[in-house]
Amino acid sequence: MESISNTEENYLKAIFKICETDDRAASTNAIAQEMQTSAASVSDMLKRLAKKQLIHYEKWKGVTLTDTGSQLATNLVRKHRLWEVFLKEKLQFTWDEVHEIAEQLEHIRSPKLIERLDQFLGHPKFDPHGDPIPDADGNFSYRKQIPLSSLKPGETGVIVGVQEHSPTFLQYLDRMKLVLGTRVRVMEQFEYDESVRLRVNDAQEILVSNKVSQNLFVEKAPPSSK
Amino acid sequence: MESISNTEENYLKAIFKICETDDRAASTNAIAQEMQTSAASVSDMLKRLAKKQLIHYEKWKGVTLTDTGSQLATNLVRKHRLWEVFLKEKLQFTWDEVHEIAEQLEHIRSPKLIERLDQFLGHPKFDPHGDPIPDADGNFSYRKQIPLSSLKPGETGVIVGVQEHSPTFLQYLDRMKLVLGTRVRVMEQFEYDESVRLRVNDAQEILVSNKVSQNLFVEKAPPSSK
DNA sequence: ATTTATTTTTAGATTAATCTAAACTTTAGT
DNA sequence: ACTAAAGTTTAGATTAATCTAAAAATAAAT
Numbered sequence: 001m002e003s004i005s006n007t008e009e010n011y012l013k014a015i016f017k018i019c020e021t022d023d024r025a026a027s028t029n030a031i032a033q034e035m036q037t038s039a040a041s042v043s044d045m046l047k048r049l050a051k052k053q054l055i056h057y058e059k060w061k062g063v064t065l066t067d068t069g070s071q072l073a074t075n076l077v078r079k080h081r082l083w084e085v086f087l088k089e090k091l092q093f094t095w096d097e098v099h100e101i102a103e104q105l106e107h108i109r110s111p112k113l114i115e116r117l118d119q120f121l122g123h124p125k126f127d128p129h130g131d132p133i134p135d136a137d138g139n140f141s142y143r144k145q146i147p148l149s150s151l152k153p154g155e156t157g158v159i160v161g162v163q164e165h166s167p168t169f170l171q172y173l174d175r176m177k178l179v180l181g182t183r184v185r186v187m188e189q190f191e192y193d194e195s196v197r198l199r200v201n202d203a204q205e206i207l208v209s210n211k212v213s214q215n216l217f218v219e220k221a222p223p224s225s226k
Numbered sequence: 227m228e229s230i231s232n233t234e235e236n237y238l239k240a241i242f243k244i245c246e247t248d249d250r251a252a253s254t255n256a257i258a259q260e261m262q263t264s265a266a267s268v269s270d271m272l273k274r275l276a277k278k279q280l281i282h283y284e285k286w287k288g289v290t291l292t293d294t295g296s297q298l299a300t301n302l303v304r305k306h307r308l309w310e311v312f313l314k315e316k317l318q319f320t321w322d323e324v325h326e327i328a329e330q331l332e333h334i335r336s337p338k339l340i341e342r343l344d345q346f347l348g349h350p351k352f353d354p355h356g357d358p359i360p361d362a363d364g365n366f367s368y369r370k371q372i373p374l375s376s377l378k379p380g381e382t383g384v385i386v387g388v389q390e391h392s393p394t395f396l397q398y399l400d401r402m403k404l405v406l407g408t409r410v411r412v413m414e415q416f417e418y419d420e421s422v423r424l425r426v427n428d429a430q431e432i433l434v435s436n437k438v439s440q441n442l443f444v445e446k447a448p449p450s451s452k
Numbered sequence: 453a454t455t456t457a458t459t460t461t462t463a464g465a466t467t468a469a470t471c472t473a474a475a476c477t478t479t480a481g482t
Numbered sequence: 483a484c485t486a487a488a489g490t491t492t493a494g495a496t497t498a499a500t501c502t503a504a505a506a507a508t509a510a511a512t
Contacts, residue, residue, distance in 0.1 A: 005468075005469090007468080027490090028471065028490055037471090038471065038472080039469080039490065040470085040471070040472080040490085040491075040492080041471075043490065043492080044492095059477090060476095091342040091346055093338075093342070100336075101334070106332045109330065110327050112323075113313075117317065120316060120317055166364065179483070231498075231499090253460090253462085254459075254460055263464090263500080263501095264500080264501065265459075266462085266501070266502080267500055267501075269461050270461095270498095270500080271499080272500095285461070285506070286459085286461085286507060295456080402454090
């Protein structure tokens with residue numbers, strides 16, 4: 001019946017994130033960077049998490065989550081993303097604002113609260129950034145998404161997510177009307193700087209940089225009738 | 227720009243509560259009891275709060291909140307009660323369940339969140355227990371409530387609040403259908419144990435103990451037509 | 453008014469989380 | 483293979499919050 005602190009939860013989340021994207025043991029330095037703290041602090045914390053059986057830890061090698069640790073981390077992700085949906089859909093926050101507040105809300109401890117919230121929101125499968133929300137058993141729904149940059153000229157996709165989550169990027173997308181659900185067709189690709197000309201929702205055309213097209217996820221759409 | 231911890235917030239809330247009900251300086255022991263901790267810990271904390279100018283503190287005398295401290299405490303009460311309304315009205319929690327979860331939610335730091343929540347809930351003036359919710363400026367709305375036990379036989383009142391907030395009491399009230407808004411008429415008072423016979427919503431009659439009638443607040447109603 | 457009881461404060465320790473600086477492993481480069 | 487660089491761990495300190503036990507101040511009681 002060991003209880004777990006908010007700080008420990010944040011470490012688990014960081015480890016989860018690193019292992020998820022790189023798909024290998026998380027290094028001390030990577031965790032330190034993710035947590036914005038020193039490697040020494042991480043080293044200390046890893047010992048504590050190992051003693052609580054939340055991570056597999058051998059000195060000098062990286063760490064991975066145990067089953068318990070992984071469950072806890074997944075539940076945090078579930079809570080975080082459900083709160084994000086709440087903030088956006090019910091309280092009219094914008095998608096660049098929700099993360100920061102959800103960082104606090106995700107630590108509220110009440111399984112019943114989360115199940116009720118999930119129900120209140122209509123069991124959403126994705127958060128405001130298009131990231132999947134694991135269900136109560138920890139299962140993520142999968143979607144066949146690719147970077148917009150991988151579409152060839154003439155191909156069409158629907159925006160379903162973002163790679164980068166920074167507020168500035170999200171605000172840029174809002175300004176450009178490149179929100180989730182938007183239909184984009186690649187009209188032309190410039191070899192020079194890899195920028196692309198897009199047709200947005202079969203209407204106006206805009207030019208976006210390579211950085212933007214690499215950070216936008218789309219679901220490929222079959223060629224439109226027109 | 228001193229930041230304030232959750233623990234400090236809880237102490238402020240405790241002091242606020244004691245000063246509010248007793249209307250005089252809060253003693254170390256009273257705070258210790260309210261916080262379920264030792265007098266020594268309280269003594270330590272009082273020094274810290276005094277250094278941060280959140281309380282007026284002189285050794286051996288009690289403490290009172292400074293203006294800043296009082297504002298912080300009132301805002302905590304506002305957050306707590308708004309979250310309680312949310313839990314009850316939107317997530318279908320019962321009034322005996324909401325307090326515990328709101329104890330956590332009240333520490334979420336985001337003024338914007340609270341204003342949006344307030345708006346989402348339709349600017350409620352009272353929480354699920356009938357306690358007033360201070361507005362953004364810290365003003366509480368006032369209501370002329372009296373204990374049910376002070377009604378004379380023949381008099382009628384509408385239940386608007388509770389003195390005691392324990393889950394067992396609240397569950398008892400639910401079972402007896404003595405919820406907020408219920409109309410109760412005192413039919414008879416037994417001198418022997420101060421229990422009273424009530425007519426509930428002009429329908430069935432029930433007997434309640436003195437303890438119950440002392441812990442229920444009503445607003446006196448003019449004699450009914452029938 | 454002096455003793456007793458209660459309340460409050462201090463002293464000294466403990467735990468979680470953090471830091472900097474130093475020591476130690478591992479990896480990489482020539 | 484050896485040295486340099488990078489990454490990781492330990493050592494020693496610090497801060498917030500807590501505890502128990504002891505000392506000091508106030509209040510109550512004979």
